[in-house]
Structures are given as structure tokens and as C-alpha cells.
Amino acid sequence: MKPTGLLFFPAFDWAISPSHPEREERLLYTRDQIFEEGIMDLPQVREYQPRLAEARDIARVHFCVPSIKDIASEAHLVAAGGSLVMADAFAAGEIKNGFAIIRPPGHHAMTVAHGNRGFCNINNEAIMIEYLRRKYGYRRIAIVDTDVHHGDGTQEIYYHDPDVLFISFHQDGRTLYPGSGFVEEMGAPPAVGTTINIPLAPYTTDEGILYVLDRLILPLLEEFKPELVVNSAGQDNHYSDPLANMRFTATGYAELNRRLAPDLAVLEGGYSVETALPYINLALIMAMAGIDSSNMREPDYDPAAFKEDPGNLARLDRIAALQLENFRRREDERAAAIKKGPPFYSTTRQIYYDTDHIRESQQIKQRLCPNCCSYRVIASAAVHAYGQISRALCFSIPLYCCSACREEARDAYRQAVQEGGGADYIYLQDRAADDYRRFDSRGDTEETIN
Amino acid sequence: MHIGIDVGGTSTDGVLLHRGELVQSVKKPSRQEDLAETILAVLDGLLEGRDAGAVRRLVISTTLVTNLLATQKGARTALILVPGRGLPFDFYRIAPDTYFLKGNIDFRGKVTEPVEEAEIERAVADIRARGIGRIAVAAKFSNRNRTVEQEIARAIKRLYPEATVVLGSETANRLNFPRRAVTAYYSAVTAPEWNGFADRIEEALHRRGLKAPVDILKADGGTMPLVLSRENPVETVFSGPAASAMGAVALSRRKENAVVIDIGGTTSDIALLIDGEPLHASGGALINGRLTHINALALRSLALGGDSAVKGESGRVEITAERFGPAACFGGPVATVSDAFACHRGLKLGEAERAREKIAAAAAAAGLEPGPFAAAVVEQALERLGALIQGMFREWENEPAYKVWEIVHRRRFRLDRLYGIGGAAELIVPLLADRLGVPYLVHRLAPVANALGAAVARPTLAVSLYADTQQKRYLVDREGIEGSIDNPEGFRLEEARKTAAQCLARLAAARGAAQYLNDTRVILAEQFNMIRGFSRVGKIFRVDVQIAPGLIDEFEGVAD
Incomplete structure (x- = not known):
């Protein structure tokens, strides 16, 4: 039996600020618990060490404005690199599954990154997934975001991609940051139905989450038949988390992961550093390694403490029915949207960066092509805390783009570089060619990102 | 005068140093059934015609504990564990007589579930009924709170006063409960025999009028006083390789990164020096397949020594793990690694003609001429040793790191020198050094480097x-x-x-x-x-x- 891969990178020398939830102490007690248990000595577990992600790995997912160096610190590169190490080990068949316990987290980071939002700068899962697709040829991937906050960054990155099924359950956006993740957010027309949001009422218990897992998430995975399942593993649904209001337990997390059986799990949020994280992380490792976790529980755990509201279960039944329906109609919806066309689907969006106080406006266009999931053009303008504005024009060509669309997008990039068009920076992200460029219109220079 | 004695598997070496010069060395076969006797015989050889009162320090490195644990002949010992919340108790069935108690301490040292008096009593009564006289006790997170282990120790004292007790929190206190439990258990297992040994040595030295401090070499390459070794005898495990490594340190005295290779009859032991200091295993000593909290040198062994038999078979050259005697050039029955190296390097060693005949016979079986056959053996031996050494470098470079700074500034191993010790070092080390692209040293005192290492090792x-x-x-x-x-x-x-x-x-x-x-x-x-x-x-x-x-x-x- 292959071992479970474990990459533990607590970044003991990195914090957003000394008293911020994302501080050095966050994984201290997790370290104590894992190492006191002797987890790394078990034959069921193999420990891995992180490396630095390369600029190219970041550019495959993000348009970092003004540059990767300004957005991704060394800590971010090590965390992202940690997820890549787990990905390599999994793809090479060294491990049966892998868990990257890394920080800083990433699931609020979107395609265009002007700074930190929701404690995230770059998206570790998306960087890992695009690396796996590029290097090992994976295509159909499912991401289950189990963080209490809506994984709006990951959702946005895959909103246009029908080959990635993004499922997020989270505390209802009307009651918690980032205020999104409602059922009607179903994906852009070429990828409608492969974004599935499950807003949960505050105080939902183990029973409620496992209920929606069995009735919606597992059936979706069964039908989608992904080549790889990724758990974007937040730990803040816990009853003791200071930033949210749910009632999930370590036992519930173990059961969730046992049933979900993710191939790769990447740590996201979770800020009850002393009363939840050590136990949830251990529970998750044990579930992934196939170790009985019935002796694992929080010291104050009381199985009778939380009872699920029957009304909540009825509500979850309705969400499950609706979302299964949305998912099953996706091919028809997509075909209809492309047939009806204009050749471009377009929309606008406002994005707020809570940590860095940036307001960003985006205009997004996606080519509607009957032959492929085509390219996107994002025009972004960000107003920073002190009023300075940065503008970026971004061309994103997906890995499975048809050659006609790809040429069209590259031409559009070249034309934009020639004409300027008011953007400070113009980016090309050609995943098909693994070619990433950044044009600085002030210096009139183009660089290739390696 | 400083004396060092190193007990090895087949022989025991002793050296006597006076004003930094080696003035006497003694070698005697090791009698594993009575190591104290062997040590005293070597000591008497060293002291012959000298005043025992002039000895300033005596250091002993012995295989007693290593042997006890390897043959599992130590005292029957019960292990009482308080594993608390986490992995299933089954994961901690370390000893044949393991007892589990309820109770839990958390990582801050808070007792969140107390142990139950009645459970302790039941366990101790059972241990007593089975006539087990030694008990090791370990609780998860006892490194953050010793009271639970101490409570159990008090109960044992009350219910079974004859029993001797070893507590996990007194043997090792780093994180890792299973290693702490194993360390406490092995400490209890080896204590009676060790104490008997210590009694005999103390008594015999007293009779000889040797009043100098007596130290014991530990697995980490440092020493501890004999009297204190009674508390933690298990720390003396694997002191043999530690003696060799310290010997290399003593012979070099350079702040360099080096490989120390001890090439014996059938095995090669490799240790690393970083800036002139021996590198320790980050996982602690591995004993009978179980990791412990004992600081030990990072060592790699390969079943390849000077006397390893070599043979040819249908075009292939093989270095076997077997020894049929000394090298052919020293009268052995078959061609060996040493013979192949001597032949390849054109050295006249012992009965060179006899060696050449044996090599030719093995070469014929492989369908090769003697020259290419010897070259192939040399190539294979160097390849295997080289790969092992490179593997150790990589492991050191990839030691677990949990800070951004450490990952960004990953260290690289830069080798400065190769030190050869052991019988076949002289034959093999020059070519190995050439392959690694570094200078080498096989010191004239290399044959007694182990005893020398023991003699001059300082306390740690x-x-x-x-x-x-x-x-x-x-x-x-x-x-x-x-x-x-x-x-x-x-x-x-x-x-x-x-x-x-x-x-x-x-x-x-x-x-x-x-x-x-x-x-x-x-x-x-x-x-x-x-x-x-x-x-x-x-x-x-x-x-x-x-x-x-x-x-x-x-x-x-x-x-x-």
C-alpha cells in the first residue's frame, strides 16, 4: 500500500502582521500534535519538503500587477511550491494521496492579482492544478472547497472552464466574508453548471455537512468523473473558529475526508489555532492515510452538544435538487449559449481587497467557440488605498484552446502592445504554448516570464 | 595518560596516550559473553609496567547495550502507556507487555482527562502477578507535564515497591511520544545487565588503583561518566561507529566537511563530518526497527567490505555479501574485493600470485579477462559506495525545514576530504576519493582510530x-x-x-x-x-x- 504524502510547512517566520490570524503561531500546536503523535514515523505517511515555485508556475494562473515579485513573497512561493511537490509525488505514483499543510493560504486569490484579499495573494490550488495539467496531462479535475468562506478566487479562475468542476460549501455569503457563493453563480456560459455553490446556514453541524456531501457533492463527482479530486481544505467550519459561526467537529472533518477521498488536499483557512487546528489536521491526515480516527477528538468534544435543525436539512435537500438539475443541464445550456452567440460573452465585475484596501473593476470578455473553451480578455483597473490607479490588460489562452482561437488571441495581444490602449501593463498567458509575457507600456519593454 | 578502549564485534582495541603521543596499543579478541573481562584484559595490557595512578581518564566504548537489544536478551519489562487522544492505541503496542491507561494531556501540558486510580491499580497488580520487575511509563505530552507519569510512579511505589520504574519524561523530552516510550522501555530493558557491568568495572578498577574518572562513549560521539550511565544506559548504543568517527576527527582536526568511511571485512560504515563535527541523525537512533530519542550519528552501512567475495557468472560481475575468509592474497579461499582492487591497481600485496589466480578463475566464470574483471569489480564497488555517500549528502540537504528562510537558502553539501579507516581503506579509499574529486587521508593510526576516538572524545x-x-x-x-x-x-x-x-x-x-x-x-x-x-x-x-x-x-x- 502506498503511503499518504504529507508536506508540513508552517512558515514559522512569516505573518501578515504580529496579531493577524495569519501569524507564526497558526500551526504551532498542529506541529506539536503531529510530531508528538509520531505521524512522520508511520509507514502510512511519507514526509516531503517544499521548494520554491517558479515564476512560470505563478504566471500560468495569475496576472500579477505590477509584477510577480510584488505580489508573491518568498513565503508565498514556498507555500505554492509545497503544493507542487505534493502534485509531483502524486503524479509519479509515490503516494496514494497527499496533504499539503501549508501557509499562507490562497483560495481567495483571483486570476488578476493586485494584492492580498482574504489573507491570500496567489492561489495554491490553481497553481497546482495548472501545473498538473501542463506537466502530466490531467484535464478533468474537481475541486471541493471545504473552507467556511466561499472560495471566490478559485471559483473565478475556473468560472470559464468546463473541465474543472468547482464545488464550494461555505457559510452563507449574506453572513460572512467574502459575501459571495450563491447558487446562481453557476459559471460563465461556456462553462455553465460546473460551478456549484452550497451556501450553508450558520450553525450547520457535522450532520448537515455530511448530509449535503452524500446527497449532492458525491453524486456530482460520480457523474462528472474527474481524473483528480482536490480538497481545498479550510478548517474554519469548526465550532471554535473565531471568524465564523459553524458547528463542524474534527470527527466530522475526518468523516468528510473519508467519504470524499480526495487525491490531494491543500490547507486553506482555519483560525482556531489552539482548540481546532491540531485536531482537524490530525483527523484529516488519519482519514487520508486510512487510519481509524475514533480515538481522535477535541478535549471538549461532546457528541450530543450540537443537534441539526430539521428545517436546515430540508433546505439542503432543495439546494441539492436544484444544483443537481443545474449540473445535469450544463451541456445543453452551453450549446445553446454558443449557438445563440454574440461571438463574445462579456461582463463586468467589482472586486474588493479587504487586506490591502484595493478596489478593482474588471471588464471580462470570453470568446464563444463551438470547438473549444476559448480565450478570455480581462481589462482591470485597480484603485489602491492612497488613490494610485494601475491598469492591466490580460489575455488568457487556456491549455485546451483550438488553434484558431489561440492565434486570434495572440494577434489581439500583439495589437494591444502596439497600440497601448491605456493599460500600464499588458499580459499574455498562453497555456497551450506555456508562454507567458508581460509588457510594461511605461518602459515600452516586453519580458518573457520563466 | 589517557586511555581509550573500543569493543568491536570481533576484536577490542585499546590505546594509551601520553602527552599526545600514542605510546601503547593493544588488540584482543572480544568475548561477547564477558565484555568486562575483555576490557580489563586490554586495560591490563596497556598498563603493563605503568602506574595506574597516573591515568588521567579512561573512556570505554562497548557493544554491551547494542548486543542486548539486538539479541533481545534484556530484562522483561512492562510498558505502561497513557496515549491519550489521537492514533488508535494499537499503534503503540511497543512491548510484549504493554498496558494502556485512559487519560489525556494536551500540547500545552493541560490534563484534559485524568488517569483513573483503579486502572493503574489493575495494571500494576497484573504486572506484579506476572513477576515482571521492571516498568517503563510514558504519557503523550509528558514532555509538557510530568505529573501524570509521576502519579503512576507513586502508585507503583505504593503497590509494588520492589519494581524499578523508568519514566519517559526522564529519558527524553522532545516531541514524539512513541520514540519517548521506546527510549524509556529500552532504558529499563538494558539497565540490570548494564548495572552489573558497571559494578564489575568499578570494582576491578578500584582493585587496580585506577582512580581517574571513567567515562562511557555514547551514540552521539560524546562521553558521560560511568556512574551516570546507570540512569540511561541505552545512550551507549551504537558507540562503535561513534568511536570511529571521533577517531577521524582526532586524526584530522580540521574544520572541514568530510566523509569518514570505515571499511571492514564485510561492511563499510559511513559517517559525515560537517565543519569537522560528526553529523547526527535527525530521527534519533533506530533500534530493532524502532526510532528512539537517542542522539546518534547519521550512519549508513553497506554490506561491502574488503573480504566480500566476488564472483563471475555468464558475463556478469557480482560482489556478494558473503565472506569466506580473508582476501585470497592473505590466504583466503576465494577472490575478494581487496584482491580485485590490488590487482586493478597493480599492487603487490601478500601472495599476489595466488590472488591473481583466484581473480582469473572468477573472471573466467564471467567470460572475461582478469584485468577487465577486476576493473568491473572496482567500478561496481566505487559506484555503490559513491551512490550511498551522495544519498547522505542529499538527505542532509533536504532535512525537514519549517521556515521560509531555510527553504529559500537551502544548503548544499560541499565535500572537502575523505577519511579512510579499517583494514581495506588503504586499497579502496584512494580510488573512491578520486571518484568524488577530493583529497583523502588514510592515517598511519587509522587501524586504532576507534580506540583513539574513544580516548580523546569529550563529554557531550x-x-x-x-x-x-x-x-x-x-x-x-x-x-x-x-x-x-x-x-x-x-x-x-x-x-x-x-x-x-x-x-x-x-x-x-x-x-x-x-x-x-x-x-x-x-x-x-x-x-x-x-x-x-x-x-x-x-x-x-x-x-x-x-x-x-x-x-x-x-x-x-x-x-x-
């Missing part, structure tokens, strides 16, 4: 301090030292360092190590702010300080 001592200013207390992993923090606001990393250093000084005094305190090193110093809500409620510190392995001040090196 490591102390790990854990402090929690919210709880206003600190714990040290030796002799149950703990204390309160009176001024938690003013207790910073500097104070934590000072406290650790003071504890080290206190312990060093009893170990004859006080003179090395000026070389105290801080191995690890970490601090964490504890934030609850948005304000700081305290700090957690961990500081590891140690007197690292090294050479005694009196030793100033031997001539090349």
Missing part, C-alpha cells in the same frame, strides 16, 4: 528548554528540572536562552563537562507570540543548547 550534553509565559513556567528535559517564571512580561528569548544555559551549566558540573561550557551552542531558539482575540497573552519558547561532540582540551593532535 544537550538541554532542551520549553517555556510558556502564560502559564509562567518552564521545563527542561533532564532530571526533572522545572521552574516558574516570575516576571512573564520581561521573559524574552534572551531570558529563555540564559535559563537554558544555566541548566546546562548545572548539569555539566556533575558530568565533568564544566570546562567545555565556554563552547556552549544554541542549536535552536524559537519563540511564538500567543494571541487571543487581538492581544498577546503570552509567549512560548523553545531553546536547545548543547556541548557538541569534540575533543578533550588536553589532546593536541598526533603527527601525520
Whole structure:
């Protein structure tokens, strides 16, 4: 039996600020618990060490404005690199599954990154997934975001991609940051139905989450038949988390992961550093390694403490029915949207960066092509805390783009570089060619990102 | 005069140094069934015609504990565990007589579930009924709170006063409960035999009028006084390779990165020196397949030595793991690795003609000429040794790291020199050094490097301090030292360092190590702010300080 891969990178020398939830102490007690248990000595577990992600790995997912160096610190590169190490080990068949316990987290980071939002700068899962697709040829991937906050960054990155099924359950956006993740957010027309949001009422218990897992998430995975399942593993649904209001337990997390059986799990949020994280992380490792976790529980755990509201279960039944329906109609919806066309689907969006106080406006266009999931053009303008504005024009060509669309997008990039068009920076992200460029219109220079 | 005695698997070496010169060395076959006798015979050989009273220090490195554990002939010992919450209890069935008790301590040292008196009583009654006289006790997170183990020890004392008890928190205090439990268990298992050995040595030395301090070499390449070894005999495990590595340190005395290769009859042992100091295994010593908290050198062994038989078979050349006797050139029955190296290098060694015949016979079986056959053996041996050494470098470079700084500044191993020890070193090491692209040294004293290493190794001592200013207390992993923090606001990393250093000084005094305190090193110093809500409620510190392995001040090196 292959071992479970474990990459533990607590970044003991990195914090957003000394008293911020994302501080050095966050994984201290997790370290104590894992190492006191002797987890790394078990034959069921193999420990891995992180490396630095390369600029190219970041550019495959993000348009970092003004540059990767300004957005991704060394800590971010090590965390992202940690997820890549787990990905390599999994793809090479060294491990049966892998868990990257890394920080800083990433699931609020979107395609265009002007700074930190929701404690995230770059998206570790998306960087890992695009690396796996590029290097090992994976295509159909499912991401289950189990963080209490809506994984709006990951959702946005895959909103246009029908080959990635993004499922997020989270505390209802009307009651918690980032205020999104409602059922009607179903994906852009070429990828409608492969974004599935499950807003949960505050105080939902183990029973409620496992209920929606069995009735919606597992059936979706069964039908989608992904080549790889990724758990974007937040730990803040816990009853003791200071930033949210749910009632999930370590036992519930173990059961969730046992049933979900993710191939790769990447740590996201979770800020009850002393009363939840050590136990949830251990529970998750044990579930992934196939170790009985019935002796694992929080010291104050009381199985009778939380009872699920029957009304909540009825509500979850309705969400499950609706979302299964949305998912099953996706091919028809997509075909209809492309047939009806204009050749471009377009929309606008406002994005707020809570940590860095940036307001960003985006205009997004996606080519509607009957032959492929085509390219996107994002025009972004960000107003920073002190009023300075940065503008970026971004061309994103997906890995499975048809050659006609790809040429069209590259031409559009070249034309934009020639004409300027008011953007400070113009980016090309050609995943098909693994070619990433950044044009600085002030210096009139183009660089290739390696 | 300084004496070092190293007990090996087949023979025991002793050296006597006077004013930095080797004035006497003795070699005798090891009698595994009576190692004390062997040691005393070697000692008498060294002291012949000399005044025992002039001996300044005697260091013994012995395989007694290694053998006891390898043959599992130690005393029957019960293991009482309080594993608490986490992995299933089954994962900790370390000993045949393992008892599990309910109870739980958390990582901050808080007892969240007490142990039940009735459960302790039942376990102790059963141990007593089975006639098991030794008990090791270990609780998860006993490194953060010793009271649970102490409570059990008190109960044992009351219910079964004849039993001897070893506590996990007194043997090792780093994180890792299973390793702590194994260490406590092996300590209890080996103690009776070790104490018998220590009694005999002490008594015999007394009779000889040898009043000098007697130290025992540990797995980490340092020494401890014989009298203190009674508390933790298991630390003397694997002291043989430690003696060899310290021997290389003594012969080189350079602050270099080096490989020490000890090529014996059928095995090669490899250790690394980093800046002239032996590298320790990050996982602790591995005994009978179980990791422990015992500091031991990072060693790799390969079943390939000078006497390993070589054979040819249908075009293939094979170095076997078998030994049929000495090399053919020294009268052995078959061609060996040594013969192949001698033949390949054109050296006239022993009965060179006989060696050539044996090589030719093996070559014929492979369908090769003797020259190419010997070259192929040499190539294979160098390839395997080289790969093992490179693997050790990679492992050192990829040691677990948990800070951004450490990952960004990943270290690279840069090799400066190769040191050869052991019978076949002279034949093999020059070619191996050539392959690794570094200079080498096979010192004229290499054959007694192990005993020399024992003679000049200095004491080592490591102390790990854990402090929690919210709880206003600190714990040290030796002799149950703990204390309160009176001024938690003013207790910073500097104070934590000072406290650790003071504890080290206190312990060093009893170990004859006080003179090395000026070389105290801080191995690890970490601090964490504890934030609850948005304000700081305290700090957690961990500081590891140690007197690292090294050479005694009196030793100033031997001539090349």
C-alpha cells in the first residue's frame, strides 16, 4: 500500500502582521500534535519538503500587477511550491494521496492579482492544478472547497472552464466574508453548471455537512468523473473558529475526508489555532492515510452538544435538487449559449481587497467557440488605498484552446502592445504554448516570464 | 595518560596516550559473553609496567547495550502507556507487555482527562502477578507535564515497591511520544545487565588503583561518566561507529566537511563530518526497527567490505555479501574485493600470485579477462559506495525545514576530504576519493582510530528548554528540572536562552563537562507570540543548547 504524502510547512517566520490570524503561531500546536503523535514515523505517511515555485508556475494562473515579485513573497512561493511537490509525488505514483499543510493560504486569490484579499495573494490550488495539467496531462479535475468562506478566487479562475468542476460549501455569503457563493453563480456560459455553490446556514453541524456531501457533492463527482479530486481544505467550519459561526467537529472533518477521498488536499483557512487546528489536521491526515480516527477528538468534544435543525436539512435537500438539475443541464445550456452567440460573452465585475484596501473593476470578455473553451480578455483597473490607479490588460489562452482561437488571441495581444490602449501593463498567458509575457507600456519593454 | 578502549564485534582495541603521543596499543579478541573481562584484559595490557595512578581518564566504548537489544536478551519489562487522544492505541503496542491507561494531556501540558486510580491499580497488580520487575511509563505530552507519569510512579511505589520504574519524561523530552516510550522501555530493558557491568568495572578498577574518572562513549560521539550511565544506559548504543568517527576527527582536526568511511571485512560504515563535527541523525537512533530519542550519528552501512567475495557468472560481475575468509592474497579461499582492487591497481600485496589466480578463475566464470574483471569489480564497488555517500549528502540537504528562510537558502553539501579507516581503506579509499574529486587521508593510526576516538572524545550534553509565559513556567528535559517564571512580561528569548544555559551549566558540573561550557551552542531558539482575540497573552519558547561532540582540551593532535 502506498503511503499518504504529507508536506508540513508552517512558515514559522512569516505573518501578515504580529496579531493577524495569519501569524507564526497558526500551526504551532498542529506541529506539536503531529510530531508528538509520531505521524512522520508511520509507514502510512511519507514526509516531503517544499521548494520554491517558479515564476512560470505563478504566471500560468495569475496576472500579477505590477509584477510577480510584488505580489508573491518568498513565503508565498514556498507555500505554492509545497503544493507542487505534493502534485509531483502524486503524479509519479509515490503516494496514494497527499496533504499539503501549508501557509499562507490562497483560495481567495483571483486570476488578476493586485494584492492580498482574504489573507491570500496567489492561489495554491490553481497553481497546482495548472501545473498538473501542463506537466502530466490531467484535464478533468474537481475541486471541493471545504473552507467556511466561499472560495471566490478559485471559483473565478475556473468560472470559464468546463473541465474543472468547482464545488464550494461555505457559510452563507449574506453572513460572512467574502459575501459571495450563491447558487446562481453557476459559471460563465461556456462553462455553465460546473460551478456549484452550497451556501450553508450558520450553525450547520457535522450532520448537515455530511448530509449535503452524500446527497449532492458525491453524486456530482460520480457523474462528472474527474481524473483528480482536490480538497481545498479550510478548517474554519469548526465550532471554535473565531471568524465564523459553524458547528463542524474534527470527527466530522475526518468523516468528510473519508467519504470524499480526495487525491490531494491543500490547507486553506482555519483560525482556531489552539482548540481546532491540531485536531482537524490530525483527523484529516488519519482519514487520508486510512487510519481509524475514533480515538481522535477535541478535549471538549461532546457528541450530543450540537443537534441539526430539521428545517436546515430540508433546505439542503432543495439546494441539492436544484444544483443537481443545474449540473445535469450544463451541456445543453452551453450549446445553446454558443449557438445563440454574440461571438463574445462579456461582463463586468467589482472586486474588493479587504487586506490591502484595493478596489478593482474588471471588464471580462470570453470568446464563444463551438470547438473549444476559448480565450478570455480581462481589462482591470485597480484603485489602491492612497488613490494610485494601475491598469492591466490580460489575455488568457487556456491549455485546451483550438488553434484558431489561440492565434486570434495572440494577434489581439500583439495589437494591444502596439497600440497601448491605456493599460500600464499588458499580459499574455498562453497555456497551450506555456508562454507567458508581460509588457510594461511605461518602459515600452516586453519580458518573457520563466 | 589517557586511555581509550573500543569493543568491536570481533576484536577490542585499546590505546594509551601520553602527552599526545600514542605510546601503547593493544588488540584482543572480544568475548561477547564477558565484555568486562575483555576490557580489563586490554586495560591490563596497556598498563603493563605503568602506574595506574597516573591515568588521567579512561573512556570505554562497548557493544554491551547494542548486543542486548539486538539479541533481545534484556530484562522483561512492562510498558505502561497513557496515549491519550489521537492514533488508535494499537499503534503503540511497543512491548510484549504493554498496558494502556485512559487519560489525556494536551500540547500545552493541560490534563484534559485524568488517569483513573483503579486502572493503574489493575495494571500494576497484573504486572506484579506476572513477576515482571521492571516498568517503563510514558504519557503523550509528558514532555509538557510530568505529573501524570509521576502519579503512576507513586502508585507503583505504593503497590509494588520492589519494581524499578523508568519514566519517559526522564529519558527524553522532545516531541514524539512513541520514540519517548521506546527510549524509556529500552532504558529499563538494558539497565540490570548494564548495572552489573558497571559494578564489575568499578570494582576491578578500584582493585587496580585506577582512580581517574571513567567515562562511557555514547551514540552521539560524546562521553558521560560511568556512574551516570546507570540512569540511561541505552545512550551507549551504537558507540562503535561513534568511536570511529571521533577517531577521524582526532586524526584530522580540521574544520572541514568530510566523509569518514570505515571499511571492514564485510561492511563499510559511513559517517559525515560537517565543519569537522560528526553529523547526527535527525530521527534519533533506530533500534530493532524502532526510532528512539537517542542522539546518534547519521550512519549508513553497506554490506561491502574488503573480504566480500566476488564472483563471475555468464558475463556478469557480482560482489556478494558473503565472506569466506580473508582476501585470497592473505590466504583466503576465494577472490575478494581487496584482491580485485590490488590487482586493478597493480599492487603487490601478500601472495599476489595466488590472488591473481583466484581473480582469473572468477573472471573466467564471467567470460572475461582478469584485468577487465577486476576493473568491473572496482567500478561496481566505487559506484555503490559513491551512490550511498551522495544519498547522505542529499538527505542532509533536504532535512525537514519549517521556515521560509531555510527553504529559500537551502544548503548544499560541499565535500572537502575523505577519511579512510579499517583494514581495506588503504586499497579502496584512494580510488573512491578520486571518484568524488577530493583529497583523502588514510592515517598511519587509522587501524586504532576507534580506540583513539574513544580516548580523546569529550563529554557531550544537550538541554532542551520549553517555556510558556502564560502559564509562567518552564521545563527542561533532564532530571526533572522545572521552574516558574516570575516576571512573564520581561521573559524574552534572551531570558529563555540564559535559563537554558544555566541548566546546562548545572548539569555539566556533575558530568565533568564544566570546562567545555565556554563552547556552549544554541542549536535552536524559537519563540511564538500567543494571541487571543487581538492581544498577546503570552509567549512560548523553545531553546536547545548543547556541548557538541569534540575533543578533550588536553589532546593536541598526533603527527601525520
